[in-house]
């Protein structure tokens with residue numbers, strides 16, 4: 001073994017790092033001048049072609065594959081930091097991002113016209129009631145997309161749609177609807193999905209022979225239901241329809257698996273509460289408006305973007321959050337229609353559109369992505 005001295009080696013590293021920091025600062029100073037030039041000329045901060053050439057050039061200067069790639073990674077980060085600084089300087093000159101959103105005090109719930117999908121007593125109804133209360137005028141439509149159209153075309157002030165379930169994951173189709181329609185997310189509400197076994201007011205648990213519900217609900221309660229092998233389980237189009245059937249048929253042998261809200265609405269009695277086996281089954285619903293507004297206490301921003309179909313593109317986009325200290329809460333990807341194996345990303349971050357850091361990150365993504373949309377701040 002060579003006679004190595006760790007202290008001495010570290011001394012050499014310190015020397016080199018000192019030089020690196022000095023060079024870094026010189027580089028950043030020049031980048032600030034570049035920003036000034038861009039402010040005067042209106043040129044975009046991000047120049048993808050220049051960055052590609054730069055990465056190629058520095059990669060070629062290094063020796064060996066490992067170093068060549070590592071130097072490219074290092075410069076990729078350096079340039080992201082350089083852009084971050086430039087976006088900050090632009091924002092200072094009033095050239096930040098114009099989100100087009102307006103701040104509001106609160107969401108007007110009383111008297112609001114609110115569309116939800118499903119029938120009365122469905123979980124969509126439950127979520128709408130939970131958020132808007134009884135002072136709003138709630139009505140239901142058949143399909144998820146109808147909710148979007150009601151809001152977009154002004155028949156409803158707000159729409160309520162499920163977006164994510166704690167056990168089943170994202171409601172993918174509704175992500176696609178967010179892109180297809182020009183509505184904004186202005187709030188969210190989490191509803192605990194709690195199924196009950198419902199029967200006629202005069203029915204007893206011992207009377208039950210037939211159990212109706214949506215197949216998903218039957219599955220979520222399978223442990224309880226299967227412990228009564230004598231019961232026949234029958235699928236219907238939704239849980240509320242099952243409750244309605246039991247009420248209409250007036251037969252004590254029939255029971256429905258649905259929410260307690262549905263039970264109250266259709267005059268049914270709870271024969272067994274909370275029969276789903278996953279007790280933390282929660283669905284997150286979003287509240288949509290056609291106005292681009294956000295509450296002044298909003299703390300989550302949702303965006304979607306399409307990156308370039310190239311390796312490292314997502315990494316570069318997300319770098320805008322990382323280097324601006326913006327905390328990412330969620331990421332989902334969905335295939336882009338008509339373009340196989342290309343994806344659109346949906347990202348939630350912590351913060352408000354009024355925050356400089358969020359504005360900086362969004363400015364960066366809007367310049368660097370093929371397209372970006374702010375879906376809401378709530």
Ligand SMILES: C=C(O[C@@H]1C=C(C(=O)O)C=C[C@H]1O)C(=O)O
Pocket residue numbers: 031034045046047048050051054078079080082083086
């Ligand atoms: C500094 C510039 O701005 C950005 C940052 C770059 C860098 O740090 O080298 C390169 C290209 C631009 O995306 C520039 O335009 O030269």
